[in-house]
Amino acid sequence: MGKSANELLTQEQFNAVCSTVQTDNPDVSEDDAAVIVAEALAFIATCVLFPAARLVPSRVVDAGWRALILHTQTYAELCARLGGFVHHRPEEPEPSRYDQDVIDRTTALIEEAGYSVDLDLWGPPDGDLVSVAAKCQHSDASGPIVPIPKPKG
Template sequence: MGKSARSLLTQEQFDAVCSTVQTDNPDVSEDDAAVIVAEALAFVATCALFPTARLVPSRVVDAGWHALILHTQTYAELCARLGAFVHHRPEEPDPTRYDQDVIDRTTALVEEAGYSVDLDLWGPPDGDLVSVAAQCQHSEPRERPIIIQPKPKKG
């Protein structure tokens, strides 16, 4: 069992982000929203830990990331604690860009970062077990869709 990504936020912050997932995706249960947000938190923490890796979220995990980003103060504070601001660069959905090898590499690094991975949330865009409204996808173009900006050193 890995570290708890839920512990990266206070309970109040976590609940607020889960609520946003449910507002954006009315068919998602409270339990599923919590799993999605936890997986998104683990993904963001992994991106901050491995800033040169080319990491890509699944469509479902991306929905949790979208909800997290909408809570700008919470997201900025989280990134500051993680030591790097993880920028989001969306792309229009295109199932032909889906690459299972990239997803496998991402989930392996999430596990290397110490988090458990819920593989049910990391499937192809057309095979999502949890239906989400996020209309965005990430792939590995020449310009990385996820850019890590390290926290400036003081003094």
């Protein structure tokens, strides 16, 4: 069992971000919102830990990340504690850009960072078990995830 990404925020912060996920996605249950936010937190922490890896979230995990970003102070404080700011550059969904190998690499590094992965939230954009409103898909290694500071070398 991996470490809990929920602990990256206070309970009050975590609950507020979960509430935003539910506000943006009325069909998402409270339990699913909590899992989505936890996956987004683990993703952000992993991006900072492996800045050269060019990781990408699934569409569902991106919904949790977007909710987190809306809590700007919480997000900035989280990134500061983790040691790097992870910028989000959304892209419109494009089925030809979906790359399961990149998703697999991302989830493997999340596990290497010590977090458990809920693979149900990391499927292809058209096969999500949890439906979210976000219409954002991130691409492969040339994609939009940019950790700051940039890796040296």
